Amino acid sequence: MRERFFPDFDWHTVFVQPWTDYSENSFWIVLMGFLVSGTCGLVGCFVILRRMALVGDAISHSLLPGITIAFLLTNSRDTLPMMLGAIAAGVATVALIEAIRHSSRIKPDAAIGIVFSSLFAIGVILISAFADKIDLDAECVLYGELGFIPLQDVVMFGGMEIGPEPVVRMAIIGLIAIGLLLSFFKEMLVTSFDPGLAASLGINPTRYQYGLTLFLSVVIVSSFESVGVVLVIAMIIFPGATALLLTDRLPKAIWLSTLFSALYAGLGFHLATWLEASIAGGMTVIAGFIFGLVWIAAPDRGLLTKFAKRALKSEIVLPNP
Amino acid sequence: MNRTGKQILFALALLALPFLAHAAKIGEISETTWTDQAIDFFTMQQPIVRTALTGSLLIGFCCGILGSFLVVRKLSLLGDTLSHAVLPGVAMGFLWNASKDPWAIFVGATAAGILGVALVGWIKQTTHLKEDSTMGMVLAGFYGVGICMTTVIQNMAMGNKSGLDKFFFGQAAALSSGDIELLSIIALITVVVILGFYKEFLVISFDSGFAQALGMPVKVLHYALMALLTFAVVVSLQAVGVVLVSALLITPAAAAFLLTDRMHWMLVLAAAFGMLAGAIGAFVSYLSNNLPTGPFIVLGATGIFLLALLFGPRHGLLPKMLRRRKQRQRIALENTLKAVFHLSESSQFKDQVFEIGRLATERNATLHETESEIRNLVKADMASRLDSRNGPEMSGQAQFELTKSGWYRACEIVRNHRLWELYLTNAAQYPIDHVHDDAEDIEHHLGEELVHRIEERLENPIHDPHGKLIPNRESIKL
Known part of the structure; x- marks a missing residue:
């Protein structure tokens, strides 16, 4: 218990101690943070390009009833039923949004809002109503906490200890994301930028749209435990959006977003250690901070460059009479 | 259509789930009947109920009105952004004097909300990022800061009594x-500002370029609206929670949007729907004792929205379906009448009485289908059966004749068809063998006025391009 909001900054306790005294835990937590934000960022690049950012927000909220119902049906917290419930919820969200859009004159933005809030409400009610039976906590789903991920269950493979189960799971999801990215990069590129061209090349844009939605649900459900349903949106949007301020090339943007993810995980962890705050929250604060820096100081598109250009231009264009 | 129907059914089924869930709950706790509790609740005898219900009604009212502007401006999710963005402000206000002082929290949250909305606008203006990414970033970024601060506060000495968790899911009973x-x-304030500047808000919502041209202070008005919205969001937080405030802004307004095309009616309806949802939510939460209020208010609003979506007189799915069905029936009826006209025409209009079997041959239909068509005609008072000596049904020998109104309508349809064919060949230079299909569609939709104009334009023709008679006003009497 402490009295002040900002504790004294002490280099040793913030930056050194976590790596000397609890080195193992710190390592797994930072790695998990990086895996989560890296995978989210990878998918996020495409989500941003397709203007699906708020659909992602909607999906992340509607996961709550999905996993709750899956939990009530199977009565277990195994990965598979949770994953299936979440995917079903993600697909249902997108289908409902489309249904409202097509059957009425409601605009897509309002349709998104109506669908996700209703589904989220259902989830909250289910959790509160079955509070005694459910081992899920709505607040835990909302916040998520990297510090609380279970590190005891170690996955063994071929007699070797690989790592804690959640970290290994997230790493697998990340590898799948990379695999999918490498195999469908061209298709995703074309369908993201020019669905018409894609269709004329024989690539079905709708199929890739749904594919991305599905995978987005998978990524969100595997991340929410660590970062919570709202901050997963930060992890999806921030790396890509920051990278896209620096470059116009998608491959470069993807590399940059991965780099940013690593920064979020590392710096966010230390910020949270200093403040004794939520690690996911700390990562988001760092993400926002880095975005702010890039927004102001990016070489081509930064505010500073823009102002400088404008000042220069007005000098040249309007010479003194 | 079929797919949509299924999806809607699925949504309804999902909606039913929570009600099942809390039904079990009520059974455990209530000794009095449901109606007793309703009376108890709505007469507001207990002060805590009075506060909760009044609060929910006021929240529904404010959010309904202000949300309408968001919905028509396609900015619905700005409400969502706003509700998440106020979180650091709430924490800041709490830190101010370490208690749940509504005014301190209000000031902090409003500042954070307005900063968030301003940032959305600013990032959008100065970068090439799209609106949705911008909103998502502000939403999640501010929320992250808020989470950081609340976790810190909960670790601090006064954190235990903070009640900050009420801001996440909302409990109307927590309202003081x-x-x-x-x-x-x-x-x-909302009512006064909206009524005072109704015209201005109307113009900037539908055509902000025009508003600018008129010299209206578009920016000032926009931020005034945003400030009002922030106020509404901030005061609603405790009753409905961060995540669900946006539903209160969007859903009642969207339901109202389905029912009317007039902004002032939309405002009235949205306010009413918001209040109704608030009352429903507060009541259900009261019934179920320990469940949060927010989600029930949201589901109440969603229920209202679904009703509007299904049964709204003009845009509702059901009325639309009925209208379409009615039109299909009318077209089928008119096609039968046309066939009867052709039968009569083939005998130089000498036959006035027809056998069902011949009509079936003419229409290329089975006897059964033709029977039911005639039945529909009789029902619409356009035909009458003559005798049923030869066994009334299915013999093909049964006879019928058209009534006066039947004849009149049959002639009109044929006139429409042939007139249109003539118009296409003469005025639009269609080849003569291309006009039939087009006329087949349009004959059911030509109005009296248009027919009149075409007749005039073609100088009251007597024959169509195929040389057949165009029945006109005089010959229609037959």
Whole structure:
């Protein structure tokens, strides 16, 4: 218990101690943070390009009833039923949004809002109503906490200890994301930028749209435990959006977003250690901070460059009479 | 259509789930009947109920009105952004004097909300990022800061009594009388500002370019609206929670949008729907004792929206379906009449009585289908059966004749068809063998006025391009 909001900054306790005294835990937590934000960022690049950012927000909220119902049906917290419930919820969200859009004159933005809030409400009610039976906590789903991920269950493979189960799971999801990215990069590129061209090349844009939605649900459900349903949106949007301020090339943007993810995980962890705050929250604060820096100081598109250009231009264009 | 229907069914099924869930709950706790509790609740005898219900009604009212502007401006999710963005402000206000002082929290949250909305606009203006990414970033970024601060506060000495968790899911019972005062003031300000500047808000919502050309202070008005919205969101937080405030802004307004095309009616309806949802939510939460209020208010609003979506007179799915069905029936009826006309025409209009079997041959239909068509005609008072000596049904020998109104309509349809064919060949230079299909469609939709104009334009023709008679006003009498 402490009295002040900002504790004294002490280099040793913030930056050194976590790596000397609890080195193992710190390592797994930072790695998990990086895996989560890296995978989210990878998918996020495409989500941003397709203007699906708020659909992602909607999906992340509607996961709550999905996993709750899956939990009530199977009565277990195994990965598979949770994953299936979440995917079903993600697909249902997108289908409902489309249904409202097509059957009425409601605009897509309002349709998104109506669908996700209703589904989220259902989830909250289910959790509160079955509070005694459910081992899920709505607040835990909302916040998520990297510090609380279970590190005891170690996955063994071929007699070797690989790592804690959640970290290994997230790493697998990340590898799948990379695999999918490498195999469908061209298709995703074309369908993201020019669905018409894609269709004329024989690539079905709708199929890739749904594919991305599905995978987005998978990524969100595997991340929410660590970062919570709202901050997963930060992890999806921030790396890509920051990278896209620096470059116009998608491959470069993807590399940059991965780099940013690593920064979020590392710096966010230390910020949270200093403040004794939520690690996911700390990562988001760092993400926002880095975005702010890039927004102001990016070489081509930064505010500073823009102002400088404008000042220069007005000098040249309007010479003194 | 079929797919949509299934999806809607699925949504309804999902909606039913929570009600099942809390039905079990009520069974455990209630000794009095449902109606007793309703009376108890709505007469507001207990002060805590009075606060909760008044609060929910006021919240529904404010959010309904202000949300309407968001929905028509396609900015619905700005409400969502706003509700998440106020979180650091709430924490800041709490830190100010370490208690749940509504005014301190109000000031902090409003500042954070307005900063968030301003940032959305600013990032959008100065970068090439799209609106949705911008909103998502502000939403999640501010929320992250808020989470950081609340976790810190909970670790601090005064954190235990913070009650900050109420801001996430909302409990109308957590509203204090101070909150009600604040809510009433906000409602009053909202009404005064909206009524005072109704015309201006209307113009910037539908055509901000025009508003600018008129010299209206578009930016000032926009931020005034955003400030009002922030007020409404902030005061609603405790009753419905961060995530669900946006639903209160969007859903009642969207339901109203389905029912009317007039902005002032939309405002009235949205306010009414918001209040109804608030009352429903507060009541259900009261019934179920320990469940949060917010989600029930949201589901109440969603229920209203679904009703509007299904049964709204003009845009509702059901009325639309009925209208379409009615039109299909009318077209089928008119096609039968046309066939009868052709039968009569083939005998130089000598036959006035027809056998069903011949009509079936003419229409290329089975006897059974033709029977039912005639039945429909009789029902519409356009034909009458003559005798049923030869066994009334299915013999093909049964006879019928058209009534006066039947004849009149049959002639009209044929006139429409042939007139249109003539118009296409003469005025639009269609080749003569291309006009039939087009006329087949349009004959059912030509109005009296248009027919008149075409007749005039073609100088009251007598024959169509195929040389057949165009029945006109005189010959229609037959």
